[in-house]
Amino acid sequence: MKQNFTVRHGALDGVEAFLSVARHRNFRKAAAELGVTPSAISQAVRTLEARIGAALFTRTTRSVGLTEAGERFFSRARPAFEELIAASEVARDLGKRPTGLLRLSVPPAVMPILLEPLIASFCQAYPEIELEIVASGELVDLAAEGFDAGIRMGELVAVDMVAVRLTPPFPLVVVGSPDYLRRRPKPERIEDLRHHACLRLRRSNGSVAPWRFAKGNKAIEAIVTGPLIAHDYPTLLAAAIQGAGLAQVPSPIAGSAIADGRLETLLSAFAVTSPGIFLYYPERHQVLPKLRAFIDHIRRQGDTEVSRKPLPGRRA
Template structure:
């Protein structure tokens, strides 16, 4: 049967005073070390002894010694108090400079778009931070799963999260290989997709995502079909480059293969622009320096690319 344990209020009061007196074997020296009066030190020890229910010191006019209870208390309380002090120093260190383990939950498609270009530079700039990237399409509970933050497209960030924009809005483009498009008519209208092999994405909730477009001032969601269903954009993009069909992916993901001719964009006039990528984390809590360093690093790189 599971037991519930609680720390009584004030259970640690007087422990530091006890340890100081035990170390110096002198109330006045202990009081001077802790910058309190000797009478306050004596009162703290009396209160601790009363709470424990046993005398901890043998006091005479000439010396101070430990009782058996005091010796046993010292053997357990001393190391425990040192651990508490060390724990406080570690926590304070994490709150004052970029250090520690930074865990990010990201969808697989974000890795090549945003993270791969800056992982090396971030690790070099902040050698005391351990960066852990968990690529998954699942929308995880950050606190329950032990993540510092997540990165997701803006439309998937919950309203109760603090969201920091990492990229400008992203065009969502349809691409196909030159070989594939030579074998079929290049689609000119959204309706033309009915006669094409469209590579589709399965969402984390199990549904297959329709393809979003804009037709004038109207938003359109096209229900498409094709030979492949994947759970991430890089897989769809790779299949499109091999001629399996058309894929709809974030434009930055396709920019290199489009530029070198491995892919061609189609239906450009109907391309929809999505909100972009955001880093998000639970609201109403301080951003630790390790997370602030990551946010600033991403933004600095984005600003440098914009100037270039």
């Protein structure tokens, strides 16, 4: 049968006083070390002895010694208390300066356009931070999985997260290679996509994402078909460059391929705009210095203007 164990209220009261007296074998020296009166030390020790149910010291007018119970308590309590103090110092250090392990959940598509250019400079600027990047398209539970923060497109960030903008808004573009477009006529309308090989993205929840468009003020989701379903945008982009079909991808990841002619943009008049890419993390009263350092470094090093603005309905 499972038992529930709890630490009694005040279980550590008097332990520091006891340890100081035990080290000095003197109540006055212990009081001076802790910055309290000798009577306060005596009271703390008496309360501890009453709670334990055994005398810990033998006292005379000239000396202070440990009882057998006191010796055993001292041998076990001293290393435990020292470890507790060390743990407090480590935690306090993490709250004061950029240090420790910084774990980020990042989609693969973001790596080449946002993170790869600044990883080396961040590691050099903050050598006491261990940066761990888990590249995955899964929408993980940051707290449950032990992540400090995640990076996602704005529409995928939950409303209870604090969101920090990393890029301006950008369109989702339909692209195709010149080779593919020599074999099939360019689509002029959304309806024309039914005659094309459309490369599709499978979401982390298992569903295949429709292609999204805007026609005036109307949002349109188009159910398309094609020869390839992938779990990330870089795979779709590579397949489109090779002529496997059309792909709908965030414009930043297709920028270089469009600029050098490997891809052409299509249906631009119907492109829908994503809010952009955001770093997000659970609401806390204080952002740890290691995460603050990373956010600030992205702002300083990023090629695009970065401003800390919340998504509509989200906290900054």
